[in-house]
Amino acid sequence: MFKLVTGHWSLVTNKKGMALVLVLMVLVIITAMIVEFSYGVYIGTGALYNWQSSQRLSLLARSGIQVSLKTISDMKASYPYTYPGVIEMPVVVTHGHTPLQEDSDGIIHVRIEDENSKFNINSIVYPNGTLNENAFNSFKRLLSYFSVDPEVADRITDWIDPDSEPRLSDSENNAKNAPLDSLDELLLIKGVDRSTYDKISPYLTVYGNGLININSAAIPVLMCLSDTITEELAEGIIRYRDIIPFEDTSRIVKVAGLETTGQSLIGRITVKGTYFRIISSATTKGVKRIVDSVLEISGGTPTVKYWKEI
Helix, strand or coil: CHHHHHHHHHHHHHHHHHHHHHHHHHHHHHHHHHHHHHHHHHHHHHHHHHHHHHHHHHHHHHHHHHHHHHHHHHHHHHCCCCCCCEEEEEEEECCCCCCCCCCCCEEEEEEEEEHHHCEEHHHHECCCCCECHHHHHHHHHHHHHCCCCCHHHHHHHHHHCCCCCCCCCCCCCCCCCCCCCCHHHHHHCCCCCHHHHHHHHHHEECCCCCCEECCCCCHHHHHHCCCCCCHHHHHHHHHHHHHCCCCCHHHHHHCCCCCCHHHHCCCCEECCCCEEEEEEEEEECCEEEEEEEEEECCCCCCEEEEEEEC
16 A cells, blocks of 8 residues: 555656646747747847838938039039039938938938049940041050050950951950940950959049040040140149139140140040039948939939949
8 A cells, every 4th residue: 555655656746747847848938939039029120220221311312312413503504614523522411301210310421423534435436336546546545554455445446346357366256346334344355354444444434425524534534635645744734724624625725735735635525524423322320322323414304324222
């Protein structure tokens, strides 16, 4: 009888121990579920906040484009020239005055670049497919300034021109035979590695009418206009426009040393930009949105040539 009681007590004890273990296991599982749920809510809330901030910043960055358009339009209406070539406008934004959340501060930074201050790489081939000798030679001078192999000019020409006749033995291999849509296409062309691209791309564009704005062009671009324009003469152009921007192209001959050469540039230069790259970035609390655009502004409604949001 004693043994039965003892066995019964042992069985009861074991059952209670198992029940305790089960209860502890259930508590562990429930705790893990609560932690996972809380973490999911935290991550979801953070993602939602970032998404909301991103959307507000996108609107804010776009508003930076509109402010830039107003600035350019006012400038073009007030002056017969475009100067300088680059305008940067950082703007601190406080709550209550922007699409940002009421407890947020933000910064808009706008950069406006005159695309006519750069050399239009597509201009080396006329729209009818024939070679533009003046532009081709200008581009070779630009390459020479940066000590880049002049054969690159031939390869790019074959990439753009519509025919299949190679200027070099292999320069028509896989050629596009059409104008470049963006500068990064240059990296697809033999002879243009990343180092070369980084050197020349700041002075190139695929937009515009091919005219170079002497009020905004940098020294390498000014020098590429003629083999008689030395770095010293290019610096003279910059000193002149810093005092009195060129109001019309004929005034180029007023720069000392350009009395003759300046006259030969008429028809290839301008004093007013018509294509502008506008980069507007909006930032708050580590979240950033960028709108990169190129617009044609020559009167009337601006025309969007390129638009990218990051």
